[in-house]
Amino acid sequence: MNGPTPILTLPLEGGGQTRAPLFAARGWAALLAFALTVSVLVPVLFVVVPEGNPVHLSAYFVTLIGKIMCYCVVALAMNLIWGYTGILSLGHGVFFALGGYAFGMYLMRMIGGEGQYQSDLPDFMVFLDWKAYPWYWSFTEHFLYSALLVILVPGILAFVFGFFAFRSRIKGVYFSIITQALTFAFMLLFFRNDTGFGGNNGFTDFKRILGFRIAEPETRAALFAVTGLYLAGVVVLSRAIIRSKLGRVLTAIRDSETRLMFSGYNPLWYKLFVWTLSAVLCGIAGALYVPQVGIINPSEMSPANSIEIAIWVAVGGRGTLLGPVFGAALVNGAKSFFTQAYPEYWLFFLGLLFILVTLFLPKGVAGIPALLRRRATPGTGMALQEEGNK
């Protein structure tokens, strides 16, 4: 081939792309502002500013936002596996709940003799007439061990489940269905009193964490700050993964797994990596959720909960960095409003929202700016999504 050599300027830009900073200056500034808000501003407005002052934040508000931030992390984790890698999990609630239960065991043991029965055992064990902790509760009175369990339990479950599912090349809707079955099976298991996790009541009535009383505003503010910083950290982590070559391999799995295999990649390990990471991120979110909300029970593992996670991501915009965060915040904000104002209409609203987004916003809320730009300048900008599907 001795054709005319084109002037190659673009590839160098493409090569430089990988070395560009993770975020532009504005992005870092926004992240810093968010980190300061959650770790300084909100705690001050909640703890220091007295009640009755118009800028005082209520415990209800702080708990609600803390809870929603946990959901935002779950949405980001879901986005890694679904939005970027194209694997729809309808069982992510199980990882969230297992993280919550793992940390809940520590919180239960910290109740000590302050429970209803003033026993060393949790109330539900006294009620079942158990005399000692089952073996799997061993060492859970140690904070660090419980924190380790928060990572290991969802991580190992995801790794083992994922290994067999991905090795057998289970894909698409079949994978989604077995993840539903997984979370459902765990829900049934945890509903049983004999399982040793409080049956359908789960864990509640927590008193202390690391010696601090959980109901104190200072403790709540600290939990809130940790959750916010964790959320910011997961945003940075997601960005780092997506911008790496590994991120490009993940989207390649989504778009053409066969081509990728014949290019010398084994998709199994890539799927397993992102799937396990996603589960661990959910588990940690669950562990932060439990002390703030004050309860964890098997309904967190209900199939509907996991489907809702997928809806947050779809509403926010799958395969976009921040879309899922907005999606989770938007849907859960609407949920807490609706379930108080018009409880009977919430599910109809959720269903309607999902249908509207699917029909009109393929890239979710995050796709609205691009959509408006395209409206403004007709004829330019093509929807690759449509082009690619031909």
Place this chain on the structure above:
Amino acid sequence: MSQLPGVRAIEGGSGLARVATAGLDITHRAILYLDDITVSFDGFKALNKLTLTVDAGELRCVIGPNGAGKTTMMDVITGKTRPDSGTVFFGQTIDLTRLSEAQIAHAGIGRKFQKPTVFENHTVFENLELAMKADKRVRATLRARLSSEQTDRIADTLAMIQLGGEAGKLAGLLSHGQKQWLEIGMLLMQEPKLLLLDEPVAGMTDEETERTAELFKSLAGQHSVIVVEHDMEFIARIADIVTVLHEGSVLAEGPLNQIKSDERVIEVYLGR
């Protein structure tokens, strides 16, 4: 069968994608041996005792009517389909029936699909970057940064496939012919020893076809190439040796002129 040096046995494709490519032994000239391969789907024999040898540096064309087993043959070579019986060797030592798709790609076999298959939501540049020969395990990929030599290699390939001006464009926006070329470019980035090309000029304009023919001729020598094609004009332009498949086995093999005058070939394929 005994364990072969340099090749780890794998179960169900779960092994890491690492195979010693240095193990390719072409001391007996041949780079690919298919011996007595049979593949049947629900009783239908897609390949029936197929035996075929391709030499290193050769450009081999494979023709045959629909259903002759051309694509199944490619599937067997690349690990997508396991033969019911028979052996497939890459060089003297690498038994392809024991490797996964990814391992076979690593061993040095690149495949182009009938329908052009590229990563549509990645740029042309990124497509080549992903295909480039490298450590393709998770950890290495997470840390990978392009070196300047690698960037240069991508630039060279872009020039060769004449997509230099489209490097930053999403591959999904390319024309059909450009996608075919990009896929060929991706194969070259893998630095394969053997290229399998399934109908590489389908949907190309005459000019594109001509350029493709030139490209393939320049590839032969350093690479071995197997081309499956229907376009007889294209085959006439590039082929040394032509193999005609019919009902899952080799019907005839030889230079194109000889093939063209073969009675049996005329009857099943050319004569219609």
